[in-house]
Amino acid sequence: MRQVHPDYNESSGLVVDGSIRIAADDNPVLIGTECSECEYVVFPSRPFCRNCLSDNVSDVELARTGQLETYTVAHTGQEGIEPPYAFGFVNLENVQIYSRFTEWKERSLEVGDQVELVLEKIKTDTETGEPLFGHMFRPMEEEQ
């Protein structure tokens, strides 16, 4: 199943600049920062390490799959986002990140679920009317 929304292209806006890109295999990948001194990983990217303050840092591709730490489904939400919508925190290999979820209606979410990254429409830019894109995770099919 495709992991990038069909309306997304190179000129599309992201909710968080530089947070996600299309890898060589045509699938999305989240970009964080890894410190060369202490190996601390942070998302989204930063110019220096918040753990040891070194600026000897570089972009790192985060794991595309992770485990659902916790979640909720909001039935009353922020202006500009149509409820209900799901969000929560995902534990990737070495960083815990906030994310919205998709396909949670088809396959209900449970704490501890394996989830995978997709690039989705997050909301509409209130100034331009254009969609803004970003990361979401979705529950993975259980292996047979």
Place this chain on the structure above:
Amino acid sequence: MTENEVAVVNVGQSDFGELEGQRVTEFGSRAVREALLSSSVEPDDIEEAYIGNVATTAQDQTSVIGQAILREVGVTGIPIIRVENACASSTCAFQEAYKRVQSGESDIVLAMGVEKMTGVPTEVALKDMAGAADAEVEGAMGMTFMGLYGMRANAYMNQFGNVREELADIAVKNHDNGLKNPRAHLQLNVDRDDILESRPISDPIRLLDACPMSDGAAAAVIARTEIAEELVEEPIYVDAAEMLSGNYLEEVEFWREELDERVAQKAYSEAGIGPDDLDVVEVHDAATIGELMHYEGLGLADQGEGASLVRSGDVMLDGRTPVNPSGGLKSRGHPVGATGVAQICELVWQLRGEAGARQVENPSIGLAQNSGGALVGEGGVSTVTILSNR
């Protein structure tokens, strides 16, 4: 340097609710006026003032709000400082005032909180409140505060089992208490089924698990103990005032109130007491799961055992350790910048035996816990204040 002991001289609180037609300067000054009139403190006696306020989009006066309010009660010409720390703003204002008296810098200081939240559409207010979370990712990608409580509740129930009915019972308890508090915002006579059948807000949190958005103000005059004892018959002593922020650099365990644990430990140590010594407690029940997790964070119950305090009735008005006799945020309401000092007001009234129909039996030590904001799911700030009548 010798530290002064500090006591609350007196307190005041406006009605909490939808104060339609009242400017923030009006209900704000009503709270201060009550605190001044109920003691022999004159406006000129106040040497400094600290005011908690978050200033949502609903508020007309957003800057120099302390000066604008205090002008109405003739408290002018002194240092007046606004403190912003999300929903814990006014406890932080109270603690700043406390430190000024403790250090000997001033003898009589005013702490207050004020907030105007109603009068704008809910989604506008929610987006505004989302500014008290990480704005770069979470706020920008739809996180809400009730969503944070929903995430905590799901993590908690995954770890410790289903407490959905006990959460409903916490809401019922706080509404029962609130019916006995004439200044409370939501005067609702509800039962467990009403809570469980109310509309979903952010699973598993339902409408009646959540506090309302309110308008309101609360004020406290504090002084060096020797002075407080001259000014009033029953000063209420400040035995601990502590505040800490989250750690943020590690993964968060959403089923645990780790931030509460750290700040409570500091406060208990400062006051020389433990959780078993508490006679009355006010906690930050912005949602029912918040109250249950604060039981554990404050050490009233072991990890995973918070619901047992609800089942046993320990936290009821006539229980071993009554929690939120005021009705809490759930019923008294939650004008975010005013909530912390409103908790202090309740403890002072309880410790003086002035709480009317909701009076707890003969309390001598009270604790208030107030939370504010969140980053990566971990609390922005948690505060613990311990008061006693000695």
